[in-house]
Amino acid sequence: MYLNCHSYYSLRYGTIKPERLLAIASKNGFKTLALTDINNTSACLDFARLSEKYEIKPVLGVDFRNGAYQQFILLAKNNKGFQNINAYLSQFLHDNRLEVPEVAPQLDHVFVIYPYKSQKKLHLKQNEFLGIKPQDLNALKFSKWKNLRDKLVVLQTVSFENKKGFNTHRLLRAIDNNTLLSKLPKSEEGVETDCMLSYKDLCDTYQEFPELLNNTAAILKDCHVDFDFSNEVPNNQKSYTESEDSDYELLKKLTYAGISYRYENPNEAIHSRIKKELGIIKEKGFVSYFLINWKILEYARSQDYFYVGRGSGANSIVAYLLRITDVDPIELDLYFERFINLYRKNPPDFDIDFSWKDRDDITQFIFKNFKNTALLAVYNTFKFKASVRELGKVFGLPKEEIDKLTKRRYPANTLDKLSKLVLIYSEYIQGFPNYLGIHASGIIISEKPIHYYTATFLPPKGYATTQFDMITAEDIGLYKFDILSQRGLGKIKDAVNIIKYNHSEKPPVDIHDIKRFKQDEKIKDLLRNAKAIGCFYVESPAMRMLLKKLQVDTYLGLVAASSIIRPGVAKSGMMHEYILRHRYPEYRKRAHPVLLNIMPETYGVMVYQEDVIKVAHYFGGLSLAEADKLRRGMSGKFRSREEFLSVKQLFFDNCKQKGEPEVVIHQIWNQIESFAGYAFAKGHSASYAVESYQSLFLKAYYPLEYMVATLNNFGGFYRTEFYAHEAKMHGGLIEAPCVNRSFTEAIIQDKTIFLGFMFLHALEDKTIKMLLRERTAHGVFKSLDHFIDRVPISIEQISILIKINGFRFTGVNKRELLWEAHLKIRKIKVESPRATLFQSEKVHYKMPKLPSTLLENAFEELELLGFPLCNPFKLLEKPASMVFLASDLSNFIGKRITIDGYLVTTKYTVTKNQKVMYFGTFLDGKGHFIDTVHFPPVARQFPFRGKGVYTLTGKVLEEFGCIHIEVTSMFKSAIVQDPRYVEHQNVIPASC
Template sequence: MYLNCKTYFSYRYGTCSSEELVQQALEAGATALALTNINNTSDVWDFYTACTDVGIQPILGAEIRNGDTLLYLLLAKNLDGLGVINSFLSHHLQTGEPFPEQEKFGEHVWVIYPLGNHNPAQLAPNELIGVQPSEINKLFAVDTAAYPTKFVIRQPVTFKDKKHFNLHRLLRAIDKNILLSRQQTEHIAAATETFLTPAQILAAFRQHPQIVTNTLRLVDTCHYDMDWKTDKNKKVFSATPEDDRILLEKLALDGLQYRYGNKNKVATERVQKELRIINDLGFNSYFLITWDLIRYAQSRGFYYVGRGSGANSIVAYCLQITDVNPIDLDLYFERFLNPHRSSPPDFDIDFSWQDRDEVIDYVFKRYGKHQVALLGMYSTFQYNATLRELAKVFGLPKHEVDLIARDPHAKLGEDKIQQYILHYGSLLMNFPNHLSIHPGGMLISEAPIHQYTALELPPKGFATTQIDMFVAEKVGLHKLDILSQRGLGHIKEAIRLVRNNKQLSIDIHDVDKLKKNPQVAAQIRRADTIGCFYIESPAMRQLLQKLRCDNYITLVAASSIIRPGVASSGMMREYIQRFHHPEKIVYLHPKMQELLEETYGVMVYQEDVIKVAHHFAGLDMGEADVLRRAMSGKYRGRKEFERIKDQFFANCKTMGHPDAITAEVWRQIESFGGYSFSKAHSASFAVESYQSLFLKTYYPMEFMVAVINNFGGFYSTELYFHELRRTGATVHAPCVNRSEELTNIEGSEVYIGFVHIKSLEKETIATLLMERYHHGDYQHLEDFIHRTGIGAEQLNILIRVGALRFTGKNKKELLWEANFLHKRVQQPHRTESLFCEPAVEFKLPQLHHSAYEDAMDETELLGFPLCDPFTLVSADTTGYVTARTLPQHLGKVVDVLGCYITEKPTRTRNGQTMFFGTFLDPEGAWIDTVHFPDTAARQRLTGRGFYHLRGKVAEEFGVYSLEVRWMEKVGLREG
């Protein structure tokens, strides 16, 4: 009877989750329930399990609408029927074609039309007409006896009560972007769309028992035999599972020869062991599909990093999926895959942001559009944005909308409306708002993917599932992560620039050679890492200095202990203390010293949990990984966990460990679980960091231009240009005869790219570059105007940024001449001339233009000046202490002049706010500041600019900082 129910996955329409809907149905006395969200099957599987958990029969389907017009309901009789519905939805959602008013769906799908839309005489056997209890009176005009099997009960359920009806109305107003007072009847559901009890429905249809019977018969036809336990991913890569086994073995052994030679017994035995486990668990195809992806990327010259727990596998290393040597780092394969794990492990593959889409496109074309999709996720209503939306719906003026968004409890004139906004805003929290795309997840299924989900086509242009990763995993579809990050773009672009600028080719994949390079080691020790992936932030640079990092192992550790959980737990400081004073370390047990000596007795990695559980407590590797997963919150089998815990203590007793030591080891494992991090993950990050560091060490100019051309990293573009100048490069303003769209380098001369000029249109850039490529450099201003047909506004931007300085005239002269030439030509248009005509000569009074005016123009148009910024400050820069001399003033109060770079707020243990700041001094060196809660409460950093800072010079593990006691912002000089 409840054949038309919605959840909040009817976006901006429904008002409850699947679980809430099923609970309401249970309270109403329902025994069967259909989920029919509008053009959507996102939560059918959550709904299915919620129903079966409480003994309600689930019916899966969808409500088909064009805009506000209900066309029909689709109900699947079985899983084949659900596949038909998903396929139908996918076609129309991806093409944008309107849904047809009538369609043939075949025998596995029931189609239910609203009463009055179709003649029952013209309906197919699987097509029915739904009658609402509120529509009983309309049946007097219909000859139901002539078509006794064609009518069923359709009681829509959209909300629970009056409050949720109001919530529904607000959602509809948000969706339509209209005032609530402008809402029309056709925009919203009827107020009767709630759960009536079965008794109420039967009473309404007491004169139509045949309709009741038809409804019950329909319900009886809907059954779904869903196997939750089987892996639904693509099972075969080649021809057969056995062929996959043979192929993977061949590729792994070939890679073993490449990576280790033919005499490494340890590596050979480990490869054979991993191959056995991979085959026994049925994951040969998973490795081969990932290898195929990497092979394609290599053929296209794409740079990539295979990271995550996949780097624990020597087979992955031999297949070049990762560049982390698991034997060198003592990485356990069982962290990645073991007999206790039934789901496929995760491979995370990072590509440059420029290359990732092509890799995704390859996967679609290689494995078929019916088996491949990007993984969806949901953008949800969050508090502040929701308050703003509700304020607009209630018609508050803009200044009050802004006020309530900034401060929900600000006093408004209409207190009652404010109460409504706050009340319904809290109800809307975390409602799904629209479908989004998972950052990198892809699904490759064995069966057509429509068996599990409908697909949409977001602006990215790739088919995307309506289900998210949690539902996909429940079904048995496990994602392959194809991610993007700018660090790889830095590396690729730097290599291209070195090849063009220095005619050199670089093998960046010879990581072992990079690790042993003394110049790279010195670069890390100095923490000269600006622009380098993962190791350029102020906190990371300080940590590298505190650890005197100059090797790969220490860098791997630093990549782990910098993470928020480790730092806030106090273990990062403990690690640094032990690094500096290893003689003071007291190990719990000789075995613990043997296992954790590399990390000074501190558990830094998730692999340490496995190591201790296996070697100290005698658990097998699979059990040790279950323990690791439980500690990191990724294992839900409590019984299994308790069994392993008991085994841990029993084994320790058998091995003769004192009870007190066993209990302390267990306590450390438990406390570590909240902030654990995979060593393989850190090792992968460290590999990419070394690649960046090598390029920065030997080709600093090209590397920094590459960072700029990939639009930075942790810092602003201005900071990267500052670093570029420190390499010895001469940075020029954009030039119409020398610049490209991106920043380019010629020897040590760098020309800023047109892309950095604010308000300069893409069409202007494309036109001036194309004209220059085809017909050579521009000769003078008039030549530039005639050849490009540029408008006055765009021309003025180029003149003000200095892009026409090749003419030898200053900006004011050029602006005057440009204005005259534009008036003379009226509407300039591109013209081609057979001869180079001389420029028109103007007699002008002397027009002065200063370097200060240039700096102001550059700040406005580029976002930063090209001169030394300290030449603009309205203070004498000579009277301040610099970063270089801080060690001479340890413990003293000094004055510093700093140019703001960034800040990091944090909370103390008692909840107070404090800040860490980063500044440049007049010599271009870095100064780190600490703003304790009392100072932070009195004086806040207010963003970019210059600050006079007064504070005490402090030192910790060789790193100097300024503990700020007072500060004020310093202005710019005038003219």
């Protein structure tokens, strides 16, 4: 009886979760229900999937509105009608300038319901009806429509469950309209009675017009949408060629053609694995999925784009031979059943990483070459802090009060009524969808038109994007292609190009010679000593410490380390156990014999996703189909608990039947459970390790070129400052941008690195382009006057270039240059200079002598670049003691010391008692790393206070050869006053 129901996907309007809507309908005895969210179909497929659970027939449609004003409702008679509605809605979502008209278009297989008050003419088409709300009934009695009852239907809207839902709705509408709740117009909100009535109450309401109830029931009876959620067959593009048979022949041909590229002497194990994989790929209907990935990457190679293929598909020899991945599953003994098995319904996962500079072109290629393509959406939901801030504004709270509430810094008993309401409703709307965004990497390529499943919107990227997320896509059998971007590949590619330019006399670098890299002693040394700053995935403080503890110097060791660092292994406590067993073979005896037999390479410790599957299968007695539930649980954070718990009891029962001790079963299950949502497949880790080896090779042999590439790709784990520092540690000289020698990006000449103009935060792109265009066309600048004559520039922009000492080639002090620039450039709109036959001579003013100091330069750099080019210890008010350095710590194990350190980065974690503790990374006065631990009491008493130098006191400890300080006190050191704002500055450091 309900033709107009809203879930909370009627964004910032509805307040009911889709499943709750079904539960309410079931409780009220309804067997059919229409979901018609406002200009949105996000919830439709999930609503249809869940409806079976509540024994309700789903009807799907859309409530078309301009703002809050309802124009009409469209209901799908069948799947074709739903497709037509989606296509129509998408027109408005693709072009925000379009308004929904008063009259609905003629769409096949669609019912149209107009609200009573909006309909002015008496003639309605066969598929069109007039919706009568309870509040319209009195007016209907005196209307001409009372004699046309065959065209009238019940229009009891459902937007809220109860009074609290209505109050929430009003708050959401105020947020949407960016207005105070007290000023929210009635026209922008629904009616408090827009709730679901019981069948009896609904009949009583419309008792004078029983025809309306019959007409409504007839419409609902005529609507039938049907989607297959069994996932027996993928709904991705069925064939890459003209047929599935020719697809398989092409896949076979490409696979066997790749053998000679990958293997010198292919053995029987290789041929056997190929045959097995091809058979299952065909049987499961995944052939086109492989071929589409192959086509994308064939294009990437033709454009000389670097990429890394990873995910569970990296366990596949077919993927390796098609050059989708660079991971050899035979060499690494990758577990076939993790990649694919007969019980697996969804295709293996390929995550393809490209340089951030290349990904957009790859996306464009996919949309050009494959039809029925769309990006996947994500639901950006209300989070606590954002909710408090938005609701605080709606209630009119002052900013200071809102700040206190968001930071939870308030005594609860002092809060006024409005503040309490803000907190109550902010908790309530947490998790509500706020707006639709774009998934970081997901693209779907469907056999059917995208609008068969969903409407699409057009975000700034300019590609059609679904209104549902990846979870719903997988439910309906649409499996995404993951096209990701990362800066690591950009660094590698740029470094290779810089090396080629700067070392043209040498043979080109073969960055794909991974076999040689694995044996390279320089790379082994970098790994063992964790000297990997700037190198993909192995540069973070945690990874740096792990590499030291493990003394990693092999490919397999790095593959394991890449997975051990993940939260699953650490959470289970097995990271520490793995390190023990790796370093001290006698500890391997502690492993359960069955686990040691299953995982000899990792000493009986579960490290990879496939280890969990093996343990569940061989130790826990689960079938591969049941073990696949664990795989799904490990693959997604949204459903991991449900997936794990569904097989937990079976695991315990099987182990008990085998006679395993209860304590052992619990220990092993706890390890399995800790992997939920966190574990890497071994092939995935191996893919990361390949890229790490490429980075390590470049760092080992061309450290300065590699650091330049790292700077130009905006770094990695650390701030730009620390990659400049790393270059210095390798003998590089860092120069501030120069108008005659610098470019947009950083460049290297011999050992001198000139930072690029892009590092100057306030310098505009158009200024950079004009400067470079003029310099390229007509040569270098000879003086400030010469620059001003040739480049149209404002005083604000040229001041940046002068302050950073970009005109140092003139030999004139920059304070004098600033005065000169202010006198010669007027604060008016700049125009391009016109070419003249004779150059007019500038007026020259006699400038006062205004010397600038090295200390002033450091503060200019801090302001314009974000960091000083000198040693930050030189900026301290009181010189650092330098009594202890990082290199001295090994001599003071177990002793308490005080040391000065420049803060690099921090990481916090929450203890079992829900208290916050920190790990810190600092640089000593010579530029070497100091690692610290700050337990909760110390973290509370001595908090971090931003960038700067800290005096650290604590106990020096060692674990597996890795040294850190357990901090007991920490104070931030004061820096000198900014000399630019201090009169009569007399103290000038000798060097900076």
